Amino acid sequence: MIHPRISIFGLGYVGSVTAASLAERGCSVIGCDVSPGKVDQINAGKAPIGEPGLDELLQAQWTAGRIRATPEVDEAVRESDISVVCVGTPSAPSGALDLRYVETVSAQLGAAIRRKGTPHSVVYRSTMLPGSTRRLAAAHLGEGENPPAVYFLPEFLRQGSALADFRNPSLSVIGVLAPGQSVAPVAAMLDEATEIVAVESAELLKYSCNAFHAMKVVFANEIGRIGKELGIDSSEVMGALCRDTRLNISPYYLKPGTPFGGSCLPKDVAALVHHSRKLGVSVPMLDSLMESNRRHLEAVLERIEGRGRKGVLLLGLAFKEGTDDLRGSAMLELAAQLMLRGYEVKIFDPAVSPANLIGANRVFADARLPDLASLMIEDPTSLLADGEPRTIVVSKECIALEELGPLLRDYPGHHLIDVNGWRALKGVTASYEGVCW
Numbered sequence: 001m002i003h004p005r006i007s008i009f010g011l012g013y014v015g016s017v018t019a020a021s022l023a024e025r026g027c028s029v030i031g032c033d034v035s036p037g038k039v040d041q042i043n044a045g046k047a048p049i050g051e052p053g054l055d056e057l058l059q060a061q062w063t064a065g066r067i068r069a070t071p072e073v074d075e076a077v078r079e080s081d082i083s084v085v086c087v088g089t090p091s092a093p094s095g096a097l098d099l100r101y102v103e104t105v106s107a108q109l110g111a112a113i114r115r116k117g118t119p120h121s122v123v124y125r126s127t128m129l130p131g132s133t134r135r136l137a138a139a140h141l142g143e144g145e146n147p148p149a150v151y152f153l154p155e156f157l158r159q160g161s162a163l164a165d166f167r168n169p170s171l172s173v174i175g176v177l178a179p180g181q182s183v184a185p186v187a188a189m190l191d192e193a194t195e196i197v198a199v200e201s202a203e204l205l206k207y208s209c210n211a212f213h214a215m216k217v218v219f220a221n222e223i224g225r226i227g228k229e230l231g232i233d234s235s236e237v238m239g240a241l242c243r244d245t246r247l248n249i250s251p252y253y254l255k256p257g258t259p260f261g262g263s264c265l266p267k268d269v270a271a272l273v274h275h276s277r278k279l280g281v282s283v284p285m286l287d288s289l290m291e292s293n294r295r296h297l298e299a300v301l302e303r304i305e306g307r308g309r310k311g312v313l314l315l316g317l318a319f320k321e322g323t324d325d326l327r328g329s330a331m332l333e334l335a336a337q338l339m340l341r342g343y344e345v346k347i348f349d350p351a352v353s354p355a356n357l358i359g360a361n362r363v364f365a366d367a368r369l370p371d372l373a374s375l376m377i378e379d380p381t382s383l384l385a386d387g388e389p390r391t392i393v394v395s396k397e398c399i400a401l402e403e404l405g406p407l408l409r410d411y412p413g414h415h416l417i418d419v420n421g422w423r424a425l426k427g428v429t430a431s432y433e434g435v436c437w
């Protein structure tokens with residue numbers, strides 16, 4: 001493997017670990033930082049930050065002549081093929097992201113790369129909100145005869161185990177500015193499993209991971225506080241929860257699309273939150289679940305309203321495929337809301353027969369949507385063929401693609417909103433949109 005020459009901008013926590021680790025892989029590394037102290041540390045073979053094993057690794061790579069540092073941007077760019085941006089992206093007092101350091105480095109890099117005049121790549125590792133890499137590239141790196149290839153490579157290492165995480169990353173994803181953009185120039189920074197995605201997806205991925213981690217901690221602590229108040233060992237509860245790798249620690253329930261519903265989740269979340277209140281235990285995250293779910297449904301409604309069509313066909317009503325359980329069904333709620341707002345609603349779901357609903361299922365359906373039977377249709381063909389352009393909301397695969405595709409081709413003009421991530425629908429009509437993609 002060819003080992004490229006790499007310059008690292010920002011020799012803080014991420015930059016030092018990246019610099020030492022890439023040198024360990026055989027790359028020739030030159031660090032660059034505005035802090036003279038950090039530059040001096042690297043040039044003395046010492047780690048500028050405290051991280052287990054970093055001092056030893058840096059010392060070894062420095063002794064082998066593979067790593068040094070400079071305060072000069074031009075020198076760092078001239079002596080490298082790839083520049084990696086690891087400067088800080090702190091929060092402003094308002095919570096807004098402060099991009100001033102990345103902005104400065106990008107401008108400096110752009111000018112130095114133009115002066116250098118030979119092929120160069122820029123890899124952003126600083127955490128930035130979606131759109132930042134593309135904007136910075138356009139503002140600072142796009143001009144000149146030989147503009148650099150630009151990437152966003154999110155960093156997932158954890159302090160305390162950063163070197164091990166760099167060698168064996170939990171996730172490896174690189175963002176590119178255009179489909180088909182080659183990642184060959186930066187192959188030395190990737191591993192075999194690296195997934196190539198749009199740069200904005202890579203940027204959002206980093207935030208999603210950190211938000212997810214924060215959510216996990218808050219969730220465990222809210223359950224912990226409830227447990228403590230009830231005299232229950234929550235570590236035991238959470239330990240057992242984590243042993244379920246099918247529903248709990250798994251991709252299940254992590255698919256953007258339909259709001260949650262059914263006979264259990266809304267009822268049990270409500271009961272837990274209500275009981276916590278009675279106990280005097282504050283659980284703001286659990287408390288926010290129903291409201292967030294309601295807002296998600298509202299977002300679907302707004303999307304339908306945005307199309308400005310009075311006729312709406314819902315494909316799928318029951319909250320789970322193949323069942324006729326309407327209790328807590330988000331689509332039933334959607335139908336009820338649409339009726340209240342004056343829409344002409346029709347529903348197709350072969351698994352649901354209003355005449356056969358019994359027990360709590362019947363009570364729920366009657367309470368939320370007394371007109372249900374008159375809204376259900378047995379075949380969507382005549383509705384789609386009547387010449388009126390409708391919005392079709394698809395919440396589950398209750399009709400075969402081989403049936404729906406020809407219908408939409410023969411009777412064009414309908415708009416499809418997919419709330420379930422049934423991506424094959426994209427291929428059957430140009431008038432398609434997803435609620436979360």
Ligand SMILES: NC(=O)c1ccc[n+]([C@@H]2O[C@H](COP(=O)([O-])OP(=O)(O)OC[C@H]3O[C@@H](n4cnc5c(N)ncnc54)[C@H](O)[C@@H]3O)[C@@H](O)[C@H]2O)c1
Pocket residue numbers: 009010011012013014015032033034035038086087088089101104105125126127128155156157158159
């Ligand atoms: N610390 C982590 O665990 C971690 C993990 C993943 C991602 N990140 C992200 O990586 C980025 C860097 O984080 P960090 O913890 O290493 O930050 P840090 O504050 O430790 O280091 C940033 C370095 O950039 C230097 N710098 C600032 N302006 C510069 C310039 N114009 N030219 C050269 N150097 C300059 C600073 O002197 C400092 O040494 C942030 O966006 C952070 O969100 C951090």
